[in-house]
Each structure stands twice: as C-alpha cells, then as structure tokens.
Amino acid sequence: MITIVRINKNHLFLKTIPVPDIQCPLCKARGKMEMTFYQLQLEAGWVRDTKKISAAASCNGCQRDVPVVRWDKELDAFYKAEKKQITVKTSFKTGKFGKFLIWLNILFFGGVFLLFAGLFIYHRIAPKQKAGTGISREELVRQSGQFAAGPRTGDLVLVYLFNDHKQALFRIADINTAAGVIKAIVSDKSINVPANAGEVPVAEADFKPGNETSFSLADYKNLRITAPDNSRVGNVQMIYRK
Incomplete structure (x- = not known):
C-alpha cells in the first residue's frame, strides 16, 4: 500500500527587528535593514510546529527584499546569533484525517511486520515438523x-x-x-x-x-x-x- 500525502509548509511570524550598522548588499546603505524571523510549520492532515527558524531580510533604504544568496558574512552572522536567542514552542496536533492516516499506517506496517515475523517463525519451525511417519x-x-x-x-x-x-x-x-x-x-x-x-x-x-x-x-x-x-x-x- 502506498499513501501519497501532500505536506504544506507554513512560516509562522515570530518577530521583526532592525539590523544595526550592517550594509545592505543591494544599495550599500548602512543601518537601513531589518530582519523578520519565522517558525516552520508542517501541515498534512496533522499540524506540527517545528524547531526550525528561518528569516527574511529587507532594506528600508532601497525598499527591496534581500535574497539569501546575496547575504554577506555580516548579515549571515547576525542571523545566526539572533536565531540562538529565540525560543520556540513545538507542538503536534492531529485532525480527523491525520488520525486516520496515522492509524492506517499503523495497521499497514503492523501487518507487514506480522507477515515477516510469521514467515521467519515458519522457516525456523518448518524443518522440525514431523513427516508422515512421525519422524523428523x-x-x-x-x-x-x-x-x-x-x-x-x-x-x-x-x-x-x-x-x-x-x-x-x-x-x-x-x-x-x-x-x-x-x-x-x-x-x-x-x-x-x-x-x-x-x-x-x-x-x-x-x-x-x-x-x-x-x-x-x-x-x-x-x-x-x-x-x-x-x-x-x-x-x-x-x-x-x-
């Protein structure tokens, strides 16, 4: 049995803070940037708030978002240092569909386990079973x-x-x-x-x-x-x- 489930990724807003004394990689203006932090949430019949934190940087000087590929060492160091200071709460919630998927997987993999366990036991015991005359x-x-x-x-x-x-x-x-x-x-x-x-x-x-x-x-x-x-x-x- 193969069950295909689409997993949606949501980014939950945490906070937005200014980025002091760091130059914008796009317009070269200093002290005009800010960074917004998000918590990653996964959703697929169930909802899970993860520990993963992401961020987006923008510049108020040039009014543009700064892609991650354009971040310099200063901006990356600021992100890593600030991320360590953030504490997020993780959770796992299941809806009716999520509970159905969980039980479906338990039953499926439980059945597979019992099948292989039965085959293993059979092959261990079968050679010891008696033949027609009662002699193994x-x-x-x-x-x-x-x-x-x-x-x-x-x-x-x-x-x-x-x-x-x-x-x-x-x-x-x-x-x-x-x-x-x-x-x-x-x-x-x-x-x-x-x-x-x-x-x-x-x-x-x-x-x-x-x-x-x-x-x-x-x-x-x-x-x-x-x-x-x-x-x-x-x-x-x-x-x-x-």
Missing part, C-alpha cells in the same frame, strides 16, 4: 547412523556414488559378519532423498538379479561404501528400515 528429518539422519551401526537384511540404503555423480538405492541382501562383508542389490531407479521410509519408491521388481554388489561392513558402519578392492565407491546418505 533430523531424527531420520540420527537414526541412519544407528541403523549403520547395526545393519539388518532388508535395510534400504541411499548412497551417493562418486564416479556416477548420482544417488542410488541399495537393499541389503546378506550380512557376513565373519568376513566383514555386506552383500546388496542396487535398484535400477534413480530417486531423491525421501522424507521417511514409507515414502521410499521401492518395489521388488526394482532389485533385479545381476545388480548384486558387496562392500565393507566396517566402513559401512562409518557411513562409507568401500568395494572389495578397497576402493572408495561412495557415501551413505540415508538408511531406511521398514
């Missing part, structure tokens, strides 16, 4: 570490393969503790990281004969996939247990 993403990562420490036949293992630069899903088919080897079958489907085990897109037909592989049990417990020839194949991304 953080809990699933922690649980994967536990599953790796105690693997079981049928576990589904999401692995990032270094050479292929992609993720692959393995299903553990056999665990030979004595030999320290895990045998698994790799799925021929590419998947992303699901939120939980119930959402893993897996079917028996995805694990076809001929896609068997084996890797080190010890390294698997550290979330690493190492081939029988001790070459590093990839890293475990997630482990799902149905």
Whole structure:
C-alpha cells in the first residue's frame, strides 16, 4: 500500500527587528535593514510546529527584499546569533484525517511486520515438523547412523556414488559378519532423498538379479561404501528400515 500525502509548509511570524550598522548588499546603505524571523510549520492532515527558524531580510533604504544568496558574512552572522536567542514552542496536533492516516499506517506496517515475523517463525519451525511417519528429518539422519551401526537384511540404503555423480538405492541382501562383508542389490531407479521410509519408491521388481554388489561392513558402519578392492565407491546418505 502506498499513501501519497501532500505536506504544506507554513512560516509562522515570530518577530521583526532592525539590523544595526550592517550594509545592505543591494544599495550599500548602512543601518537601513531589518530582519523578520519565522517558525516552520508542517501541515498534512496533522499540524506540527517545528524547531526550525528561518528569516527574511529587507532594506528600508532601497525598499527591496534581500535574497539569501546575496547575504554577506555580516548579515549571515547576525542571523545566526539572533536565531540562538529565540525560543520556540513545538507542538503536534492531529485532525480527523491525520488520525486516520496515522492509524492506517499503523495497521499497514503492523501487518507487514506480522507477515515477516510469521514467515521467519515458519522457516525456523518448518524443518522440525514431523513427516508422515512421525519422524523428523533430523531424527531420520540420527537414526541412519544407528541403523549403520547395526545393519539388518532388508535395510534400504541411499548412497551417493562418486564416479556416477548420482544417488542410488541399495537393499541389503546378506550380512557376513565373519568376513566383514555386506552383500546388496542396487535398484535400477534413480530417486531423491525421501522424507521417511514409507515414502521410499521401492518395489521388488526394482532389485533385479545381476545388480548384486558387496562392500565393507566396517566402513559401512562409518557411513562409507568401500568395494572389495578397497576402493572408495561412495557415501551413505540415508538408511531406511521398514
């Protein structure tokens, strides 16, 4: 929402005093000048009397107003010295329209603040919300570490393969503790990281004969996939247990 309000500037008369022994920059007459002081007032549905003081100089000799751009050092010094002696009263008054604008702005900026606060809170809380199985993403990562420490036949293992630069899903088919080897079958489907085990897109037909592989049990417990020839194949991304 954009509200355009015109602000009027009023100059409230304060006083007029003579300017003694200063030469007029226009006619060069000395002792003929006077200076009038004003207080700046702003008006836009509300009225505010500010602390700002301005002045206008005129010459009774040549009957002309002296523009500020023609003021010399003496005239400017007189203005600054006299301005320090003036005490003005400030005030702020609102009419019906002014009160309406104030409340309109409060409601608008309050609504914007609540919107951004809500988005901030949502993004802080959303990652901690439960997935469909009641397990949060953080809990699933922690649980994967536990599953790796105690693997079981049928576990589904999401692995990032270094050479292929992609993720692959393995299903553990056999665990030979004595030999320290895990045998698994790799799925021929590419998947992303699901939120939980119930959402893993897996079917028996995805694990076809001929896609068997084996890797080190010890390294698997550290979330690493190492081939029988001790070459590093990839890293475990997630482990799902149905």
